[in-house]
Amino acid sequence: xxxxxxxxxxxILRAENMDSLPEGGNLFVRCYLSAAGKKERIHLDTxxxxxxxxxxxxxTFSIQCSGAEESIDELKQDSLILELRRKRRxxxxxxxxxxxxxxxxxxxxxxxxAFNSPDMEIENWVPVVPLWDSGNKEGVKPPYIRVALxxxxxxAKAGEISARQQKRRKRAGESGCGCERRCDxxxxxxxxxxxxxxxxxxxxxxxx
Numbered sequence: 369x370x371x372x373x374x375x376x377x378x379x380i381l382r383a384e385n386m387d388s389l390p391e392g393g394n395l396f397v398r399c400y401l402s403a404a405g406k407k408e409r410i411h412l413d414t415x416x417x418x419x420x421x422x423x424x425x426x427x428t429f430s431i432q433c434s435g436a437e438e439s440i441d442e443l444k445q446d447s448l449i450l451e452l453r454r455k456r457r458x459x460x461x462x463x464x465x466x467x468x469x470x471x472x473x474x475x476x477x478x479x480x481x482a483f484n485s486p487d488m489e490i491e492n493w494v495p496v497v498p499l500w501d502s503g504n505k506e507g508v509k510p511p512y513i514r515v516a517l518x519x520x521x522x523x524a525k526a527g528e529i530s531a532r533q534q535k536r537r538k539r540a541g542e543s544g545c546g547c548e549r550r551c552d553x554x555x556x557x558x559x560x561x562x563x564x565x566x567x568x569x570x571x572x573x574x575x576x
Contacts, residue, residue, distance in 0.1 A: 373434035374521040378412075380427050381514035383452065383496075386420040388508050389472065390500055393454040394418045396469070397425065397513065400449035416455060444483050447476040450513055452496055473498040475513055488519040 380397045389395075394416035401410045414425045453469040473496040482490050496511040 373432070374440075374519055376431045376433060377516075377518040377520070378429045378431065378448070379491075379516040379518075380414050380425045380450075381491075381516060382424040382426065383420075383511060383513045384423070384493075385509040385511045386423055388498070388500070389420045389511070393456050393470070395420060395423060395452065395454055395472075398451040398453055398469075399429070400451070401431070444480045447478045448517070450475040450477065450494065450496075450515065452511070452513065472500055473511060477515055477517065482517040482519050489517070491516040 378399060380399070383395075383397075386395075395418075396416050397414045399412045399414075401412075412429050414427045417423055417425065451471055452473040452475070454472055455469040475494045475496045477492075477494055481492075482488055492515060493512040494515050496513055498511060
């Protein structure tokens with residue numbers, strides 16, 4: 369059985385048209401990599417943002433995947449699932465509130481759009497199906513999430529930095545996170561190698 373490996377670079381950029389979103393809590397995006405013929409799923413969460421009017425993450429996850437070619441064919445028939453979620457603010461949680469998140473809306477990105485695109489790279493606005501009451505107001509635009517996907521076959525080279533990461537470093541300086549201070553998190557936003565995730569992606573591919 370022939371085997372193959374590739375690296376997936378997933379970037380959650382920003383969201384727009386969030387005017388009808390209910391107030392309260394911090395927003396983040398949860399990304400699900402669902403299993404082909406399995407129940408297990410891997411999920412990745414972006415950092416939290418507290419302003420729907422400036423809902424920007426610009427956060428990249430790199431995932432190294434390996435498996436049989438048949439499994440990759442199955443992956444092409446699947447979709448990357450994105451969930452827009454809201455978590456209660458830290459102060460409310462410290463006072464005894466729940467730290468669980470609330471699902472606000474869902475979006476899907478078919479993997480085949482990336483596999484079939486030139487250079488296996490896409491950057492698109494993905495429509496979000498909202499689960500909150502928008503009030504059916506006329507002229508209210510549907511929410512969208514800006515997503516970038518880049519696939520590269522073969523093992524990732526140690527210390528390799530993507531063009532997007534290079535731009536962020538240039539913008540923020542050698543030691544900065546590159547988020548232009550939008551993250552406002554004491555632990556940092558995670559734009560860099562510390563957010564490099566290496567999985568034997570059981571969520572989509574059979575392990576070798």
